[in-house]
Amino acid sequence: MLLEEVEYVRPTNLEDALAVLADVDGAAPLAGGQSLVNVLKNRVASVDLLVDISRLAELRTIKRTPGGGLDVGACVTYDELDRSPLVRESHFTLGEVAAHIEDQQIRNKGTIGGNCCLSDPTNNLPPILVALDAVMNLRSTSARRSVQAAEFFKGYFATALESGELLVSVTVPPMPARSGAGYASLLVAADAKAMARAAAWIQLGTGGLTITSARVALARVANVPVRDAGVEARLVGAEASDAAVRDACSVAAEGLRPIDDVHGSSHYRLEMARVMAHRAVMQAVDQATAGRNGSESARRGGRA
Amino acid sequence: MTITKGPGTEQAIRTWSGRSIPRKEDARLVKGQGSFVDDGGVQGQGFAWFVRSPHAHARIVSIDCAPALEMEGVYAVLTGEEARQQCETPFFAIAPPPGSLMAEWPLAVGKVRYQGDAVAVVLAESRETARDAAERVFVEYEPLPAVVDTVAAADPTTPLLYDDAGTNVVWRGVFDYGDVDWALENADHVVKIDRLHFHRFTSAPLECNGAVVDYDLGTGVVNVMSNYQMPMFASMVIGPTIGVPINKFNFVTKDIGGAFGIKIGFFAQIAALALLSKKAGRAVKWTEYRTEHMLTAGHGNERTFLDIEVPVMSDGTILGVKVRAFDDAGAYLHYEPLGAVIWSQVVPGCYKLKHVRVDYTEVVTNKCPTVPNRGYSRMQHLWMIERIIDIVAKELRLDPVDVRKTNYVQPEDYPYRTPNDCVYDSGDLPRSLDIALELAHAEEWRARQRELGTGSGRRIGIGIGSTLDSGTNNFGQSRIINPDLPFSGNGEAAIVKLDLFGEVNVNIGTTPQGQGHETTAAQVTADILGIAPDMVTVSTGFNQANNSYVGFSGTYASQFAVSGLGAVMGAAEKLRHQIVKLAAYALRAAEEEIDVSDGFARVRGDENRAIPFIGLANMVYANNAGLPAELLSEVDLNARYVYVPPFEVPDPVTKTGNLTLTYASQVHVCVVEVDEETGEVTLLEYAAVDDCGRRINPMIVEGQVHGATGLGIAAALYESLDYDASGQLQQPSFYEYHAATALDIPHVDCGSIESASPFTPNGAKGMGEGGGAPLHAVCSAIQDAVGGDGPVVADSHNHWARVHELLHRDPTASRGVAVTSREGPPRVAQS
C-alpha cells in the first residue's frame, strides 16, 4: 500500500505547530506515525499536510508533579515510558502496559499522545489512563483546557479534540499509599491485539482488608473504554478477597454488546470482560497490599 | 547443536557431508547483501498494479479504462477480455472434465470469482502512479451469490462458479484399499466421528510475490526474473496460453524470502505481466503488497472430513478408516486437483492401517485459490489420522502412547508397503516417540497433571503428533487424477564445472528459499572432488540460460536432498572422472593411479607428479593444441547430470503405485497449559524428533524443523483465514492475521535419529515440509487437556474462544463422537 502525495512540515516549536494546524485546512499532527501513516497508505483517510510534532522538545518530557503524580508529554514514546525510572517508581503498571504494546519497532516510535488521539478501541493506553483517572491537557493557538480521560474518548477514532487542537500532555494523579493498579488483557497472541481488556485502580482502607475506592475501565466491550459503575459500586466496601472481587466483577459490562469477529463471539467477549476485570482488580489489590511498586508477582502478572 | 569451525581451520577433514558447517549464503543475507526480486529491474521498465475485484462473485458488466489512460505517466492498461483475445487457449488444466472446463485466463473474463480476482492490470512510470491509475479503472459489477461453504458447494442446488462445467465439483474419486466394510463388520468397536475440519491458512512468506517481466519484441524471448519457485511448471502452464515456446522463456530466480509452495501459485500474474509487457513494449515490474498477497497469492487447502468410521480391536489395533473428504480449491485450479491424489502418498499415516476408503470430493468456491502450502495435502490427511488415534484412545480409555506404538509401522517392517503400494523406506517410529516423550519430560508432566487435579483453573495437556514428510514425488500420480496426463517420475539437473582458473562451479535447477542449497551442494561436491566447500561456488537460484533444468525443476515437495543433491553428486562424479582422465594423460599415469585432493590431481605415491585444477582447466580451455581428439571428446570439464529417481507409472484404475521415494518422519510432543476461564493455551514444553535419513548438514535440518514447527504452532493457535458469508476475507492484513512471532513460539528441543534411506544416492530423505506435526501435537494436547468426557477437538485451528467452548460445552450437547461395540468375546485382529 502506498502513500498518496502529501505535504510535510516539521515545526521547531509548539507555538508554530499550533499555528500551522490552525491555519491549514486538512492539516493533521503526525506523532509516531505508527497508525496515521498506515491509515494513509491504506487510503482510508487523507491528509493534505502532515505536521510532525514528534520531535518537539516541549512534548517529550516526563515530569513529577508536586503531589507525586506524573506529567507525561504527548510525544513520549512507549519505550520511553517503559524505561523511565520515574514512571516505574510511582506508576509501575503504566510502564508495564507501555512495555507490551506490539513490538519493539512500534514501541520506539508510538507515542502516548498518538495512542490516545487515535482512539482505536484496541489501543492499550486509553483504558489504563481512564482507570488512573488521568487528565488530558489540550492546547490550541488560543486556548488551553483539560479533560478527564474518561471524557476524552468519544468513540471509534473520535476524541474530545477540536480541530486545530493538540493533546500536549497527560497528567496522571499520584498513587496514594495502599492504592494499586492492575491491567489484564486477553490477547490473540503474544503482545498482539486484545479481545478483552480491563484496567483497574483501587484504594484499600487503613486496615488493608477493605476496598474503599475503585475505578474499573473495560476495553473492547464498546468503542471506548467504559468505566463500569456497577462493578465499582460493588467493589467499594467489599473485602479485598478473590471471592468478593470475583463476585463484584460478575456484573461487568452488563447491558453492553461487544463485537463478534473471527476471534470470538460477543458472548465470549462479554464473559472475558468479567474475567479480565477480576484479574485486573486482583492485580491492583496485590499491588496495593505490597506497596507502591507492587509485589514481584503483581509485576509478572501484569501482562499488558 | 554444534557448529563446526570453518574449513580453513580443519583442512585435514575429508568428509564434509554430515557436518553442520555454517551456511555459505548467510554472510550475504545477514549483511543485507542478498539480492531479491524487488532489488532488480530493467532499463525503461514500467510498474504494474492489478485492478482487483472487491466482490467474491460478480458479473463484470463493463470496464472503463479511459480515465486511467488519461493520467500522466500511465503507459497501458490490459483488461481481462483483451488479454483473452491474445491467448490461444486457457491455462493448461490438470483435471479431466468437469474440472478442465473451469477455464482460467491471465485475468478474469466475464466474471470475478473471488475477492481480489484481477480484472485488469495497469502499467505506469511509478508504482504510485500505477496505483492511483488503478483506482481510475472503473469496473461495473453485478454481484452474484457467493459460494463459501465447502460441503454445500458440491450440492447441485448451489450456484455455480463455472457455468460451462455445470458443477462446482472439480474432481471426485473413491480410494478404496483393503476391505473396510469387512473391517467395520468384524471390529470389536467402531468409533464414529461426525466431522473434522482442517482450516485454511498460509505460510505468509516474509517476501511477497514479485516479478520483472520483459517481453523482448525483437527476439520473442520472455525474460522472467521472479521469485517463482517452480519455473518449468509455469512455462508449461502459461506457455501454450500466451503462445511462447519453452525455449523463448528465460526464467531466473535469485534470493527468495520464503515460498513454502505458495510461490507456485502466481503463474497467472506472470502471464498477465508478459502480455502487458508485450502490449506496452517495455519491461514491467510488479511487487506484490501484503494485503494483495493475503487476498490473492494462495492459501493452503481447507478440508472437511465427514462421517468418519474407525474399526478398532479391543487390544487397540486400528484396522482402518472410512471417511468422506471435501477439499476446497478456492476459485481457480492453480495446482489442483493434484492435492486430491497427493494426500494418498500417506494413506495409513504412520500406522499399519490396512482397510481404508476415502471418498474424496474437491470443489471450487468463491475464495482465494489454494496452492501447495508446506505439508501440502498430506498434512490435512495426517492430521485427520492423528486426531483419529487420539480420539480412539480417549473413547476406549486407552493410552495414546500405547495406541500409537501398537499401530505404528515397526522398524523391522521396512521397506513397508502401504495398502496403495507406496513404499515407506525406513524409520523407527517407536524410538522417535520415546525420544520425543523424554525430551518433553512427558512423564513428569503426566504426574503434574494428576497433581493439579481440578479447581486450579489451569489444566495441563500432553500431545503427540506423529507424521510423515513424503518427499520426491512420482509425478505419475497425476494420472490417478487424469489418466491422459503425460507425466511420470521426477528428476533434477545439475552442472558441475571446472572453470578457467580451476574454480569449481555448480548450477542446479532448484530455487532455494532458505533451505541452504548453496551449502549442502558445496558439501557433497567438496567430498567428491576432494576440496573444501569454500572452494565450491554454487550459483544462487534458477537460471534457464544455465541449462541445468528438467521439467520438474524447482524447490518444492521435500526433495532437494534426494533429487537436487543426487544431480549434483552425479555431475561431480562425472567431473571427477574427467579430471582423472585428463590428469592421467598430463601426468603420464594410469587412471587408477590418480588421486584427487586439495585441488590437485596426483599420482599416488609420487609427490612430484601432481597438477593443480588450474593446470587441468588451462589444458582444456586455453592451451589445447596437440591434445588428443579422443581425450577432448570425453573431457570438457563441464559435467551435466540428471538425477532420475527409480519409479514406475502408478495404476490409475486401482489408484495404487509408489507415489514418493522417501518418507522422513517427525514425532513431536508438546505440553500445554490451558486456562479454564479464557481458553488460552500456553505451550510449556515442545520436543521435535526428526528422522530424515542421513543428514548432509544437521544444522540446516534443525533449521527446517524449527521453521516447520513455528509454522504449525502458529496455524494451530494463531493463524486462520476465514471468509464471511459474502466471501470477504476476514484477515486481509497482519492487523487481523496474527503471523506468529518469536514471542509466540516456545523453545523447541530437537532430537534426531538417522534411518538412512535405501533408495537414495546419499541415504538422505527430503524433510523441509515437516508434515504438519505441530498441528497434530497441539490439537492432541488440547484434547488431552479437555479430558476424557469432553467433546472432540474437531478443528485444526483452536483459538481461545474455540478452546473455551470445548471446555465449557453444554454437557447435553453432542460430543461429536460415538462408539458402537460388538457383543461377544474380543477377537484378535486379522493381519
Ligand SMILES: Cc1cc2nc3c(=O)[nH]c(=O)nc-3n(C[C@H](O)[C@H](O)[C@H](O)COP(=O)(O)OP(=O)(O)OC[C@H]3O[C@@H](n4cnc5c(N)ncnc54)[C@H](O)[C@@H]3O)c2cc1C
Ligand atoms: C502492526 C501494528 C499493530 C499495532 N497494534 C497495537 C496494539 O495492539 N495496541 C496499541 O495500543 N497500539 C497498536 N498499534 C498502534 C500504535 O500503538 C500507534 O503508535 C498508535 O495507535 C498511534 O500512535 P502514534 O504516536 O504512532 O500516532 P500517529 O500514528 O502519528 O497518529 C495517530 C493519530 O493521532 C493524531 N495525533 C497524534 N498525536 C497527537 C497529539 N499530540 N494531539 C492531537 N492529535 C494527535 C494523529 O493526527 C493521528 O490522527 C499498532 C500499530 C501497528 C503498526
